[in-house]
Amino acid sequence: xxLSPEVTDSLTLKFAQLAREKNQAGERIISLGLGEPRFLTPxxxxxxxxxxxxxxxxxxxHPKGLFELRQLIAxxxxxxxxxxxxxxxxxxxxxxxxxxxxALMAILEPHDEVINFTPCFVSYVPQVKIAEPNSKIYxxxxxxxxxxxxxxxxxxxxxxxxKVIILNSPNNPTGKMLxxxxxxxxxxxxxxxxxxxxxxxxxEKLVFSNxxxxxxxxxxxxxxxxxxxNGFSKSFxxxxxxxxxxxxxxxxxxxxxxxxxxxxxxxxxxxxxxxCEAFKIxxxxxxxxxxxxxxxxxxxxxxxxxxxxxxxxxPEGGLFAFLNIRASGFNSDTFATKLLEAKSVAVTPGIxxxxxxxxxxxxxxxxxxxxxxxxxxxxREFSKEIQV
Amino acid sequence: xxLSPEVTDSLTLKFAQLAREKNQAGERIISLGLGEPRFLTPxxxxxxxxxxxxxxxxxxxHPKGLFELRQLIAxxxxxxxxxxxxxxxxxxxxxxxxxxxxALMAILEPHDEVINFTPCFVSYVPQVKIAEPNSKIYxxxxxxxxxxxxxxxxxxxxxxxxKVIILNSPNNPTGKMLxxxxxxxxxxxxxxxxxxxxxxxxxEKLVFSNxxxxxxxxxxxxxxxxxxxNGFSKSFxxxxxxxxxxxxxxxxxxxxxxxxxxxxxxxxxxxxxxxCEAFKIxxxxxxxxxxxxxxxxxxxxxxxxxxxxxxxxxPEGGLFAFLNIRASGFNSDTFATKLLEAKSVAVTPGIxxxxxxxxxxxxxxxxxxxxxxxxxxxxREFSKEIQV
Numbered sequence: 001x002x003l004s005p006e007v008t009d010s011l012t013l014k015f016a017q018l019a020r021e022k023n024q025a026g027e028r029i030i031s032l033g034l035g036e037p038r039f040l041t042p043x044x045x046x047x048x049x050x051x052x053x054x055x056x057x058x059x060x061x062h063p064k065g066l067f068e069l070r071q072l073i074a075x076x077x078x079x080x081x082x083x084x085x086x087x088x089x090x091x092x093x094x095x096x097x098x099x100x101x102x103a104l105m106a107i108l109e110p111h112d113e114v115i116n117f118t119p120c121f122v123s124y125v126p127q128v129k130i131a132e133p134n135s136k137i138y139x140x141x142x143x144x145x146x147x148x149x150x151x152x153x154x155x156x157x158x159x160x161x162x163k164v165i166i167l168n169s170p171n172n173p174t175g176k177m178l179x180x181x182x183x184x185x186x187x188x189x190x191x192x193x194x195x196x197x198x199x200x201x202x203x204e205k206l207v208f209s210n211x212x213x214x215x216x217x218x219x220x221x222x223x224x225x226x227x228x229x230n231g232f233s234k235s236f237x238x239x240x241x242x243x244x245x246x247x248x249x250x251x252x253x254x255x256x257x258x259x260x261x262x263x264x265x266x267x268x269x270x271x272x273x274x275x276c277e278a279f280k281i282x283x284x285x286x287x288x289x290x291x292x293x294x295x296x297x298x299x300x301x302x303x304x305x306x307x308x309x310x311x312x313x314x315p316e317g318g319l320f321a322f323l324n325i326r327a328s329g330f331n332s333d334t335f336a337t338k339l340l341e342a343k344s345v346a347v348t349p350g351i352x353x354x355x356x357x358x359x360x361x362x363x364x365x366x367x368x369x370x371x372x373x374x375x376x377x378x379x380r381e382f383s384k385e386i387q388v
Numbered sequence: 389x390x391l392s393p394e395v396t397d398s399l400t401l402k403f404a405q406l407a408r409e410k411n412q413a414g415e416r417i418i419s420l421g422l423g424e425p426r427f428l429t430p431x432x433x434x435x436x437x438x439x440x441x442x443x444x445x446x447x448x449x450h451p452k453g454l455f456e457l458r459q460l461i462a463x464x465x466x467x468x469x470x471x472x473x474x475x476x477x478x479x480x481x482x483x484x485x486x487x488x489x490x491a492l493m494a495i496l497e498p499h500d501e502v503i504n505f506t507p508c509f510v511s512y513v514p515q516v517k518i519a520e521p522n523s524k525i526y527x528x529x530x531x532x533x534x535x536x537x538x539x540x541x542x543x544x545x546x547x548x549x550x551k552v553i554i555l556n557s558p559n560n561p562t563g564k565m566l567x568x569x570x571x572x573x574x575x576x577x578x579x580x581x582x583x584x585x586x587x588x589x590x591x592e593k594l595v596f597s598n599x600x601x602x603x604x605x606x607x608x609x610x611x612x613x614x615x616x617x618n619g620f621s622k623s624f625x626x627x628x629x630x631x632x633x634x635x636x637x638x639x640x641x642x643x644x645x646x647x648x649x650x651x652x653x654x655x656x657x658x659x660x661x662x663x664c665e666a667f668k669i670x671x672x673x674x675x676x677x678x679x680x681x682x683x684x685x686x687x688x689x690x691x692x693x694x695x696x697x698x699x700x701x702x703p704e705g706g707l708f709a710f711l712n713i714r715a716s717g718f719n720s721d722t723f724a725t726k727l728l729e730a731k732s733v734a735v736t737p738g739i740x741x742x743x744x745x746x747x748x749x750x751x752x753x754x755x756x757x758x759x760x761x762x763x764x765x766x767x768r769e770f771s772k773e774i775q776v
Contacts, residue, residue: 001389001520002497003643010451010649017450034448041446050438058429059628060422062405063398094482094630094652101651105518109390126650130493132389240447240657242482255391261398262514263489264482268656269628 004129010122019346030375032363033346035319037237049274057270063261065092066272072279082218089253092267096202096231096244103227104131106255112163118354121172141356147174151185164196170203173353173362174322175315177211190222197226205235205286208294209316224249243271296365296372303376309383319366326359343378392517398510407734418763420751421734423707425625437662445658451649453480454660460667470606477641480655484590484619484632491615492519494643500551506742509560529744535564539573552584558591561741561750562710563703565599578610585614593623593674596682597704612637631659684753684760691764697771707754714747731766
């Protein structure tokens, strides 16, 4: 395809790479850049993958994925997400990123419209434009005071040409989570306009507030119109494994299956086998991790109070906090660059997540608590120093 | 995108799946369907991957791939293929299939023309149409008597709108290999029309004739216009691992890198690390395997002589033989279906590889010699029985 101008380098990867290179060159950088959990992949998954490798799970699998794994995913979606499905409507992909990519390729046609909420994961807009260069994206900014969705703004934009609404809760980069009230608004819109929902739920296990993760696919009225994307990267610290999955109705899955056959053949077979172990891991696994995330969120709140030049809305879930740096007078790239130069702390410029968010930076809470604390302290120092 | 009608299910996967299901149901099927080597992945690669897993190579890598691996690939391309390149111009992808997919996405624009030779690998045409639904493909049939390319036919079709010529040697499904004379024809055409070459060299190590594999990228005059795709699936029996790579000029790699970032992030990191071991394996590794393939090719030649209803052109490399079944009076799907019913032998209908090849079937030589022999004997029996 003609690559649209929206198909740029992934700015989050670029900045993380910069920090990595500086670290490799011997300069100590505190990277609050990438959303990569720091704990190790659970031993049981590693061991099962090693067993699978030894047992010769090194050949092609069914393009959609091992039936055993798809059965486990279907069961999980039913019991944890209240999404009733069957293994036939699930495809295992090399990463959740590719799950949403193939889903968009399967559903978007020329002149279709897409509703997306900004700030958002850096790949949604490029993926829409890769899937269909002649699509139109409405990027609707969330409310600036609490990162909630203004559904009246959605109603202004949605119309008969709207093919899909992209949702991501817990949200990257804001940490915001969708509520039951949001879902009721969504259901009424979908009911009226018959469009689809692409729900990226990759951070579902990382919830450290009183909120509960809700899947749009659990609402019976719209279940058939929801494409649910998830994976193992963030929940099980398997970012480098590249395995995710998608659940959708039979018609969409049929087209996605064709794309899968010509893009991937299948996801690495022994990885599929190994990840079956993940379903034996109980929710207590995340308790410690989420309690750590909660401590970090509280530390940001306490440290970067409004007296400084950095304002925060407390994140509810996910791996990130999104800081308003408007008072600093810098745009996000300048802020991030100066912060890196002055304090050796890497954050991600808000502009990476949406055109209107150049007065924010994203901070990852994925690093160890002590390092995180040090990083936040340095951001406070930096903010004080640049105060007019 | 609007899925073009060319984006169908992969017929080879479909037929192999059918054979697999029948086998699982207890019916013994000799599958001469899929191109999946039967030997095991070399122990050293498995061991190194296990080590990498244990050592925590479970995080994101550079989107293009581990530098260590790209260095090894660059060295291999230089020493084995006479392609001079640098690690920066290489991207490691989840399978060679996705390497050609992303390459086509990066280069094709609306109304570009593509020259493809049929019969061909089932995914080329769908991939072209996925990459750019508004492209035009000229499928040029190879000569029916020896599967060679008629370069005069290429000269009839190539023009200023031609963006890329797709080549695959050793060839799937014909087993044909390109010669130095072919390359000279190619060079003169590229020189005149400035188009690109996509060279799929996935079967390069599987050569059991007196031919020598030649890479188009080794011709200095066109080196910068050749996109070389390769992987580990066929050479090292790593079909289920999904790892391949692509080498191209900096401009193409820049766009492919963007696509990689939004489709994959990267290829599974511990697989990248493990596959570094593959470069220590010497050519003697394939000697036994190629001698087996040679025995199989000779057995086809001896057994399915022209006296029967099946005619063959001896394959020179790769994993397949492509049999002319015109004399049987059946089209390829009927022949394959009847063969499966009567003799429990699965082959792949020629129509899967090109519209004009409905009088051929593809036979895979990937199975063990004894099973292969039994399968070929059964094809002979079948051919005798259906003789008028």
